[in-house]
Amino acid sequence: GYVLVRVNLNPALAPTAAEVAAITGKDQKLSKERLMAVILCILLITCVMGSIYGGIASVTESAGVGVIGALFVAAVRNQMKWSILQEALAGTMSTVGTIIWLILGAVSFVGIFNLVGGGDFMRSLFLDLGLPPLGTILVMMAILVVLGTFMEWIAIVFITVPVFAPVVKELAPALGLDPTWAAVWFGILFVMNIQIYFLSPPFGPACFWLKSVAPKDVTLQEIFISVLPFIALQIIGLALVMMFPQIALWLPQALGS
Incomplete structure (x- = not known):
């Protein structure tokens, strides 16, 4: 929506293919090769997501579907080369x-943290802040934003979720939510924060x-x-979902029922 508004207000931000061709001197027409590349990408995404939502494969297994699909796409486009496979294998092993x-x-x-009573300490620390439930959630979101400036998202997930999740479940009655749905709601907030x-x-990995x-x-x-405008939009969306949990929960609850 933001992109559509910006482009309509200032069309120069999104010139047409003809305008780009006039400036660069390069043909911007949708050739058969480009069309085939778009179709193959859509087909690959459809296979991966379809295998998940169709109940054919789990999320982990769908990654295998994606690999097979990517190999198929490379073969169709005559890009199945050992050098590319070698680079992909090396990158996969590194990741x-x-x-x-x-x-x-x-x-x-987490094991040592819980062994020394860290979980109970953090739970009591958050609950004894004297803040309303949403205030406590806001503090958690702020911590995630700060951690995101210097830590990998995977490390943030594994370190903070075991600490924050029990606190959120403890706050569930005060939030007017079932503990299970409170955990789902917090998970959605967490993912939105990771997008920021x-x-x-x-x-900012996406920027690089x-x-x-x-x-x-x-x-x-x-x-x-x-x-920056997209970060602002993410923050606005995060605030709306935080204040109105049903924005995020109505669909899972509808599917669950």
């Missing part, structure tokens, strides 16, 4: 290794990914400035 070490560290941290992490400087594919004359500073 999986990082995740495994993060999980080991997080599990060890992906955009917010100085880390965008810089890697953007034209060379586009600076990282320009990208950081351009994402």
Whole structure:
């Protein structure tokens, strides 16, 4: 919605293909090759998401579906090369290794944390702040925002969820929610907060990914400035879901019933 409003107010922000071609001198028409690439991408996404929502595969198993689909797409586009597969395998091993070490560290941290009574201490600390329930949730969200400026999201998940989740369930009656649905609601808030992490400087992984594919004359500073409205929209959405939990819960509750 924001993009549509901005483009309608200032059409120069989204020039047509003909206008881009006139400026760059490059043909911007949708060729058969580009059309095929779009169709294959849509097909791949449909297969992965369809396997999940169709009950065919779990979330983890759907990743395997995505790998098979990606190999199929590479074969169709004549890009099935050993160098590409080797790079993909190396990247996968690096990512999986990082995740495994993060999980080991997080599990060890949580185990020791609970062993020394850290869980009970944090629960009593949050509950004794004297804040209303939403105030306590707001403090948690603020902590997540701060952590997101210097920590990986996977580490944030494994470290904070075991600490925050029991507190949220404890606050559920005061929030007017069942403990289970309170956990679902907090999970949605958590994910929305992580989305802010992906955009917010100085880390902002999405900004660095965008810089890697953007034209060379586009600076990282320009990208950081351009994402500020989207960060504001994420914060507004987070605040709305925080104040009105049914925005996030009506669909899961409808499907559950």
